[in-house]
Amino acid sequence: MEESFVNLPTIEELEALIQKRKFDELHQLLATIHPADIADLLDELPSESALAIFELLAIPTASEVLDETGSLVRQELVEKVDDERLADLLDELPMDDAAEFLEDLPDEVADRLIGLMEPEEAEEVRELLAYEEETAGRLMTRDVAALRRHWTAAETFDHLRALDDAETLNYLYVVDREDKLIGVTPLRNLILAQPDQTIESIMARDVVSVPAAADQEEIAEIVARYDFFAIPVVDDDGRLLGVVTVDDVLDIFQEEVTEDIQRLGGSEPLDQPYFAASLGQVVRKRIGWLLLLFLAATLSGAVIRHFQPLIDAAIILTIFTPLINGTGGNAGSQTVATIIRAITLNEVRLGNLWRAWRREMAASLILGVVMGVVGFARALLWNTGYDIALVVALTLPFVVVWSTTIATIVPTVADHLGIDPTVISGPMISTLVDASGLFIYFSLAQAMLNL
Amino acid sequence: MEESFVNLPTIEELEALIQKRKFDELHQLLATIHPADIADLLDELPSESALAIFELLAIPTASEVLDETGSLVRQELVEKVDDERLADLLDELPMDDAAEFLEDLPDEVADRLIGLMEPEEAEEVRELLAYEEETAGRLMTRDVAALRRHWTAAETFDHLRALDDAETLNYLYVVDREDKLIGVTPLRNLILAQPDQTIESIMARDVVSVPAAADQEEIAEIVARYDFFAIPVVDDDGRLLGVVTVDDVLDIFQEEVTEDIQRLGGSEPLDQPYFAASLGQVVRKRIGWLLLLFLAATLSGAVIRHFQPLIDAAIILTIFTPLINGTGGNAGSQTVATIIRAITLNEVRLGNLWRAWRREMAASLILGVVMGVVGFARALLWNTGYDIALVVALTLPFVVVWSTTIATIVPTVADHLGIDPTVISGPMISTLVDASGLFIYFSLAQAMLNL
Missing domain, CATH: 1.10.357.20 (SLC41 divalent cation transporters, integral membrane domain)
Structure with a gap:
C-alpha cells in the first residue's frame, strides 16, 4: 500500500529495458529507487533478470538491496554472484546486518565469505556471531560515537566529522579511559552548547543500558517504553560495546508479533518469511x-x-x-x-x-x-x-x-x-x-x- | 521485565514516604525516575497517594507522566487536579500528545482545558483535532526543523540553536518560500559540511512524504520499510505541515497488533487498554x-x-x-x-x-x-x-x-x-x-x- 506515495517502475518496464539491453537507462532508473524497493522488485522478477539488475548496482546500493531482499532471491544471489563481490557488499553493511546475513548461510559458505572480507570487518563479524541469536550482542552495531568527558563541544564536532559511519548520532555516549559508559548527551545538547563547554557539563549521568546477553524482546520493550531512538549495550564491566537502534527494534516487533500470532493460531512459529x-x-x-x-x-x-x-x-x-x-x-x-x-x-x-x-x-x-x-x-x-x-x-x-x-x-x-x-x-x-x-x-x- | 535494568522504589517505599510526609526525600527520589516509570507506579498506587505524588512533580515531568499514565489514573487526575495546572501540563507536551489526551476526554472538559491553554498551543491543538483520528495529521508534531536552501551550514546551526523544541533533528527538512517541501538532509551531513556550504549543496531532493490524511498503518509500513527515524507530512500543495516520528510508529504497531490479535481471536478489537x-x-x-x-x-x-x-x-x-x-x-x-x-x-x-x-x-x-x-x-x-x-x-x-x-x-x-x-x-x-x-x-x- 505504500506504493501510493512512491513511484516505482513495473516489472514489465524493467524486463523490457533488460531485453532491449538499455543498461544505461536502467542504471539511471535504478539510481532513483530506494534499495528496499529495488529488493522488492527483485523478489518479483525472474531470476536471470534479477541477477542482471543486481550486477548493475553500485556497491553501497547493492549491499542495502542484499540486506533487504527476500530469502529466495538471496539464496540465488549467493549462488550466482561472485564471492569477491559478495564480500565487498558485506564489508559495506552495518556489521549487525552482515552477521544476520551470514548466519542464515551454510557454515562453509559463511566461512568462505568472511575469509574474503576486510580483516577488520571480518573480525567484527566473528565477534558478533559469537553472541547468542536474538540478544543485544547480536543486534548491536559497534559504529557508535563514544566521547570523553573532558572534550569540548568544538573538539567533539571535529571528532564526529572524522567518524566514519556512526549508525546513530541521536545520542552521543560518554566513556571513561577504560571504555566504561559514564554518560550520554543528546546531539541537541551538543548543538546548543558553547564551543568551549565540556561534554561533562552537558551530559546526563544515568544512562539506561542493556547487557550484551539481554533478550531482544526486553530491548524492544525498553526502547518502546522510554521512546528511545537507541540503547547502548555494555559488557559485564560496564564497558560500551555498541548500540541497538530503533529501526532494529521495529524489526524485532515485526518478528515477535509474527511469532505470537502463529502461536495463538495453534502452531509453532516459522522463524522465516x-x-x-x-x-x-x-x-x-x-x-x-x-x-x-x-x-x-x-x-x-x-x-x-x-x-x-x-x-x-x-x-x-x-x-x-x-x-x-x-x-x-x-x-x-x-x-x-x-x-x-x-x-x-x-x-x-x-x-x-x-x-x-x-x-x-x-x-x-x-x-x-x-x-x-x-x-x-x-x-x-x-x-x-x-x-x-x-x-x-x-x-x-x-x-x-x-x-x-x-x-x-x-x-x-x-x-x-x-x-x-x-x-x-x-x-x-x-x-x-x-x-x-x-x-x-x-x-x-x-x-x-x-x- | 525491563525492571531488571532499572532500579525502581517499591509501592511500599513510596507509601511509607507519603505517610511520614517526607516530601523532600520523595521529591529527590522522583527526580531520579523516568516519567514512564513514575506513570507505572501511579497506576499501582491507591488514588490519594498517586495524587499526592503527582502534585509533587515539576511541570515538565508531570506532563510526561500524564501522557504515559493508564486511563484509569488519568481519569482520576483529570477530576482531581486543578484545571489551570492541567492546562499548563498540556502546554508543555508535544502537541500531538496533547491532542490525543484531549480527544479521550468528554467534549466539555476538553473545551474547558483548551480554553485555559496558551493561545498559540490551543490553536495548534485545535488544528490537530480537526484531522481524522489515526491519520498523519493527527499523529504529527509541528515542532520540526525547516530550513531554506540558501542558508549556510553555519547559519543553520544558529537556527537550530534558536529552535525551541524540534522533536527530531535526525532529518532537517528544506522548504521553499511557500513552505513547500523541497529537500531533506540528515543532520550528519550538516555536521560534516564546511561552515560556508549551503543547504542546497548537501540536501537530497527526493523526499518521501505522506499527506495529512494518510492512514497510520500506511505510515508505519513506510517508516519500518525504509528504516526512517521520521517522515514529513505535507498538505495537498506539498507544504510541510509537520513530522511523524518513529516513537509514534512504535505505538501504532502496538495498537495495530492488538487489534489484529483480537480480530483473529474472533472479536471486534477493544480500542483501549x-x-x-x-x-x-x-x-x-x-x-x-x-x-x-x-x-x-x-x-x-x-x-x-x-x-x-x-x-x-x-x-x-x-x-x-x-x-x-x-x-x-x-x-x-x-x-x-x-x-x-x-x-x-x-x-x-x-x-x-x-x-x-x-x-x-x-x-x-x-x-x-x-x-x-x-x-x-x-x-x-x-x-x-x-x-x-x-x-x-x-x-x-x-x-x-x-x-x-x-x-x-x-x-x-x-x-x-x-x-x-x-x-x-x-x-x-x-x-x-x-x-x-x-x-x-x-x-x-x-x-x-x-x-
Whole structure:
C-alpha cells in the first residue's frame, strides 16, 4: 500500500529495458529507487533478470538491496554472484546486518565469505556471531560515537566529522579511559552548547543500558517504553560495546508479533518469511500441536461414549453438540486473544488476575445468557420440544462462563510461571473446553429429561 | 521485565514516604525516575497517594507522566487536579500528545482545558483535532526543523540553536518560500559540511512524504520499510505541515497488533487498554461475532439432523465428531494465522495465491495422512471395528485439506477485495469447516458402511 506515495517502475518496464539491453537507462532508473524497493522488485522478477539488475548496482546500493531482499532471491544471489563481490557488499553493511546475513548461510559458505572480507570487518563479524541469536550482542552495531568527558563541544564536532559511519548520532555516549559508559548527551545538547563547554557539563549521568546477553524482546520493550531512538549495550564491566537502534527494534516487533500470532493460531512459529520455509519445516511446526490437540479431543469422544445410552434414547441431542462446542470455543478464543494481549502489554498479571477474572465473568454471564436465549429459540425452531430446548438454553451460559474462566486463568498463570502465554492458543482453549462442555450438556440432559 | 535494568522504589517505599510526609526525600527520589516509570507506579498506587505524588512533580515531568499514565489514573487526575495546572501540563507536551489526551476526554472538559491553554498551543491543538483520528495529521508534531536552501551550514546551526523544541533533528527538512517541501538532509551531513556550504549543496531532493490524511498503518509500513527515524507530512500543495516520528510508529504497531490479535481471536478489537474498557463495550465487541458464528454453527446441526437415520443405526459414529471437527478447525486455525501474517507482511497476495495454495496443499496432505493414521489407531483402540476406523482414517485427510484450502483462499481474497483479512478469524474458519467436515464424515460412512 505504500506504493501510493512512491513511484516505482513495473516489472514489465524493467524486463523490457533488460531485453532491449538499455543498461544505461536502467542504471539511471535504478539510481532513483530506494534499495528496499529495488529488493522488492527483485523478489518479483525472474531470476536471470534479477541477477542482471543486481550486477548493475553500485556497491553501497547493492549491499542495502542484499540486506533487504527476500530469502529466495538471496539464496540465488549467493549462488550466482561472485564471492569477491559478495564480500565487498558485506564489508559495506552495518556489521549487525552482515552477521544476520551470514548466519542464515551454510557454515562453509559463511566461512568462505568472511575469509574474503576486510580483516577488520571480518573480525567484527566473528565477534558478533559469537553472541547468542536474538540478544543485544547480536543486534548491536559497534559504529557508535563514544566521547570523553573532558572534550569540548568544538573538539567533539571535529571528532564526529572524522567518524566514519556512526549508525546513530541521536545520542552521543560518554566513556571513561577504560571504555566504561559514564554518560550520554543528546546531539541537541551538543548543538546548543558553547564551543568551549565540556561534554561533562552537558551530559546526563544515568544512562539506561542493556547487557550484551539481554533478550531482544526486553530491548524492544525498553526502547518502546522510554521512546528511545537507541540503547547502548555494555559488557559485564560496564564497558560500551555498541548500540541497538530503533529501526532494529521495529524489526524485532515485526518478528515477535509474527511469532505470537502463529502461536495463538495453534502452531509453532516459522522463524522465516512464508515462502522461504521448506515444506518439511511447515509440517514439523504444525504436526506437534495437531497431534496433541487430537489426543486432548479424544476426551470429548470419551464423554460421548460415556453418555451413549442417553444419546441412544434421545438422539436429537447430538444436533446441538457442534453449537455447544463451537460457542464455548469461540467465547474462549475471544477471551484468550484479549487476555494474552493484555499480558504482553503488562496490563494483566497474576497480581490483578482476580480483577480481570471478575470482569470476564460479568461479560461472559451476559454473553452466556444471550446465547442461551438464542439457543432456546433455535431449538424450538427445530421442533425439539421444550425440554430439550431448555437443556440447550441452560448449557450455553455454563459453557461460555467456563471457557472464559479457563481462557483468563490459564495464560495468566502460564505467564507467571515463565511460560510464554501465547502457547495457550485459541485451538487449545477450544479443545480444553470441548470435553467439559459436552459433559455439562449431557449431564444436564440426563438430570432434566428423566430418561 | 525491563525492571531488571532499572532500579525502581517499591509501592511500599513510596507509601511509607507519603505517610511520614517526607516530601523532600520523595521529591529527590522522583527526580531520579523516568516519567514512564513514575506513570507505572501511579497506576499501582491507591488514588490519594498517586495524587499526592503527582502534585509533587515539576511541570515538565508531570506532563510526561500524564501522557504515559493508564486511563484509569488519568481519569482520576483529570477530576482531581486543578484545571489551570492541567492546562499548563498540556502546554508543555508535544502537541500531538496533547491532542490525543484531549480527544479521550468528554467534549466539555476538553473545551474547558483548551480554553485555559496558551493561545498559540490551543490553536495548534485545535488544528490537530480537526484531522481524522489515526491519520498523519493527527499523529504529527509541528515542532520540526525547516530550513531554506540558501542558508549556510553555519547559519543553520544558529537556527537550530534558536529552535525551541524540534522533536527530531535526525532529518532537517528544506522548504521553499511557500513552505513547500523541497529537500531533506540528515543532520550528519550538516555536521560534516564546511561552515560556508549551503543547504542546497548537501540536501537530497527526493523526499518521501505522506499527506495529512494518510492512514497510520500506511505510515508505519513506510517508516519500518525504509528504516526512517521520521517522515514529513505535507498538505495537498506539498507544504510541510509537520513530522511523524518513529516513537509514534512504535505505538501504532502496538495498537495495530492488538487489534489484529483480537480480530483473529474472533472479536471486534477493544480500542483501549484492557481495564479501561467498560463492561458494555466488552460485551458489544464480542456478541456480534458469537451470534454470527452460532448461526453458522446451526448448519452443522442441520447436517447431523440430515444423517439422523445413519446415526441411529451406528451411534458409535458420534464419538468421533469432536475429533473430526476439532482437527479440521485446528488445521484451519494454524493456516489462517500463518497466511494472515504473510498477507500483512506483503508476502502473500492474490497474485501468488496459487503458489501459496500449492504449498499449503502439500503440507496439509502430509498432515492429513498422519492424522488419518493416528485416527485409525485411536478408533481401533475404542474397539469400533475396522470399518468405522477406516471411515475416520479417510475423513481426516479430507477435512484437513479442505479446511486448509478455505483458510488459505478466504483471507487472501478478502484482502484483495479491500476487506481487512484479520476479520477471517480462527473461530470463523473452524465454524465454516465444521458443517462440511461432518458432511464428509457422514457421507463417507454412509457409502462405506452399507447401512
